[in-house]
Amino acid sequence: MDNESKWSSIRIAIAYAAGALLLGGYAFWQYLMGDYGRILIPAILALLILVATLLRLALTTKARLSAYLVLIAGYLMLALELPQLNDAAPFWAGLAPLLTLLLVPLPPAILLNILLAPVWLILVNDGQLDSGLVLGYLALMVVAALAPWEQNRQQALLKATDPRDPQCNALAKDTLDELLASEYQRTELLHQPLAVLVIHLPQLEMASEQFGIRARQSLLDTLCWEVNRCSRRHDFLGRHSPATFWLVLPDTSESGAQMVQQRIEQAIDRTVLVDTGPLRAPTLLCQRLVGESWQRFEQRLQTLTRRLTEQ
Amino acid sequence: MQSKYKVGLMRLNLLAAALLLALLAYQTALSASALLLWLAVTWLTVTAALLEFSHRRPATFPWQLLPSLLLAGLLWTDPERHSLWIWGWPALLMLPQPGWILGLTFILASFAWWSLIDVLGFEQAIFSGLLLLTLMLLGLARNLQLQPLRLASRQRVRLAPGLPLWTAHQLATDLRRERARCRREGVHGELLLLGTSRHLLWPLAQDLCRQTHDFESCYRLNQRTLAALLLTRDPEQARLRRQALLEGLRTPVKARFTFLDVASSLDEQLARFDKQDSVLVIDPETDHGQ
Numbered sequence: 001m002d003n004e005s006k007w008s009s010i011r012i013a014i015a016y017a018a019g020a021l022l023l024g025g026y027a028f029w030q031y032l033m034g035d036y037g038r039i040l041i042p043a044i045l046a047l048l049i050l051v052a053t054l055l056r057l058a059l060t061t062k063a064r065l066s067a068y069l070v071l072i073a074g075y076l077m078l079a080l081e082l083p084q085l086n087d088a089a090p091f092w093a094g095l096a097p098l099l100t101l102l103l104v105p106l107p108p109a110i111l112l113n114i115l116l117a118p119v120w121l122i123l124v125n126d127g128q129l130d131s132g133l134v135l136g137y138l139a140l141m142v143v144a145a146l147a148p149w150e151q152n153r154q155q156a157l158l159k160a161t162d163p164r165d166p167q168c169n170a171l172a173k174d175t176l177d178e179l180l181a182s183e184y185q186r187t188e189l190l191h192q193p194l195a196v197l198v199i200h201l202p203q204l205e206m207a208s209e210q211f212g213i214r215a216r217q218s219l220l221d222t223l224c225w226e227v228n229r230c231s232r233r234h235d236f237l238g239r240h241s242p243a244t245f246w247l248v249l250p251d252t253s254e255s256g257a258q259m260v261q262q263r264i265e266q267a268i269d270r271t272v273l274v275d276t277g278p279l280r281a282p283t284l285l286c287q288r289l290v291g292e293s294w295q296r297f298e299q300r301l302q303t304l305t306r307r308l309t310e311q
Numbered sequence: 312m313q314s315k316y317k318v319g320l321m322r323l324n325l326l327a328a329a330l331l332l333a334l335l336a337y338q339t340a341l342s343a344s345a346l347l348l349w350l351a352v353t354w355l356t357v358t359a360a361l362l363e364f365s366h367r368r369p370a371t372f373p374w375q376l377l378p379s380l381l382l383a384g385l386l387w388t389d390p391e392r393h394s395l396w397i398w399g400w401p402a403l404l405m406l407p408q409p410g411w412i413l414g415l416t417f418i419l420a421s422f423a424w425w426s427l428i429d430v431l432g433f434e435q436a437i438f439s440g441l442l443l444l445t446l447m448l449l450g451l452a453r454n455l456q457l458q459p460l461r462l463a464s465r466q467r468v469r470l471a472p473g474l475p476l477w478t479a480h481q482l483a484t485d486l487r488r489e490r491a492r493c494r495r496e497g498v499h500g501e502l503l504l505l506g507t508s509r510h511l512l513w514p515l516a517q518d519l520c521r522q523t524h525d526f527e528s529c530y531r532l533n534q535r536t537l538a539a540l541l542l543t544r545d546p547e548q549a550r551l552r553r554q555a556l557l558e559g560l561r562t563p564v565k566a567r568f569t570f571l572d573v574a575s576s577l578d579e580q581l582a583r584f585d586k587q588d589s590v591l592v593i594d595p596e597t598d599h600g601q
């Protein structure tokens with residue numbers, strides 16, 4: 001994952017570097033043409049993009065900063081050139097919205113595009129607006145925004161089908177239900193015992209109200225970390241509802257499950273968090289009885305969970 | 312809840328885009344470009360109507376081809392009037408799409424740029440071409456950012472809806488986990504490899520999934536090989552299970568059962584399976600193996 005994010009910043013840095021090279025080349029071209037007054041600005045902007053490239057490589061966590069630097073350089077160059085382009089100006093104006101969409105996340109990009117659209121259109125035509133140009137420009141702006149929309153939608157979809165809970169290191173509810181059902185079948189067929197430890201986190205709701213998102217996150221992280229540390233490798237922790245967790249213990253006898261429960265309770269009792277104080281997480285054990293059907297077992301588990309949360 | 316909200320906003324953008332393109336088409340004199348624009352309007356409207364939060368659409372049809380072709384068509388038919396649309400190419404590259412369409416987009420973009428050379432004049436054409444290339448690199452970089460997420464999802468996603476059939480990548484992970492678990496629990500586990508012909512693979516996969524329990528996963532390794540992890544209490548039961556399983560399947564070309572405690576890596580098992588001549592091999596060889 002880390003390697004991959006490194007590669008993705010290298011790819012973006014390559015694109016930035018190509019942009020810097022292009023502006024540098026443009027400055028050199030002006031020098032060759034003898035137009036000395038128009039060398040300085042592209043040369044400075046090329047340097048600015050070069051700085052952004054290096055920033056992108058050095059500070060991978062601050063990708064926005066370098067993106068905005070490149071965007072500013074692009075905007076400035078375009079704003080300076082547009083009034084001098086005459087006939088070709090409408091063509092180059094289409095560059096502005098695309099630059100925004102490619103560099104900046106979608107919501108600020110749409111805002112910037114809408115705010116700056118009149119500026120670009122006025123720069124193109126020296127004050128007089130041509131309806132055909134306005135329409136073409138706006139259409140391009142709105143249609144091109146669909147690509148990042150689709151990209152965001154796909155990303156949200158991929159996150160939604162993730163078997164892990166998005167907020168903490170536990171399985172999501174659907175995956176948990178599916179796995180519990182198959183573990184039930186498996187342990188029954190192989191004549192093994194099965195136990196589920198229900199864990200409730202009563203502080204969760206008030207944590208976000210009183211202390212904010214960060215306190216809530218640290219509560220979740222601590223609980224998952226402690227439970228995962230105290231359980232065995234083949235046990236799996238899933239999030240049944242926002243504040244209740246099920247720890248499924250396959251092939252575990254009653255005494256074994258009690259031992260796991262005791263270990264987890266001890267670990268939780270020792271834990272004190274900065275905002276919320278001592279961690280509180282009452283637990284209940286649900287052991288499958290001999291000959292108990294899936295419906296009965298599931299029903300009992302649900303009842304136990306409800307009883308624990310209503311305490 | 313939040314995802315629905317986002318889809319609603321995206322639908323709004325789709326409809327706004329369709330409306331603006333319709334106005335543009337109305338103003339366009341040339342019939343060929345107007346036709347292309349109306350096509351785009353129709354497509355965007357239909358997409359807005361069908362848009363939903365699911366994986367279904369991208370899997371079935373390479374729809375990313377349509378906007379590429381429409382854009383190329385627009386730039387070919389009327390390069391003078393619609394020249395600014397050339398900047399749309401980098402945005403198209405941002406769409407999630409298979410590799411060959413990415414390549415095709417580059418080719419179409421270069422043709423579209425070629426048709427603009429006369430309109431722009433040599434200097435500006437060269438500069439705009441290089442700039443376009445740079446922006447396309449940027450679009451590609453933004454597209455590839457999502458690649459690891461997409462790959463991870465493809466590896467964990469079930470291969471067909473309703474069938475508990477997983478990928479070879481998943482088997483490599485499950486094999487290690489299951490071997491350790493069987494040893495700990497004292498359960499008898501076996502890796503089954505099934506070879507068949509290409510067109511019989513999917514019916515056989517359905518049979519296999521039906522014959523196995525929910526907790527025993529099945530896998531499709533390649534176009535003619537299936538696999539499954541089978542669990543029983545002891546070797547004697549495993550023998551009965553093997554018989555019942557093979558009787559319940561459409562005759563596979565060959566089958567190989569390997570006990571999990573002797574099963575090495577998946578690659579090695581597959582190599583042995585490829586070299587296997589007989590119809591059925593049970594590894595290690597037992598006295599009452601068939």
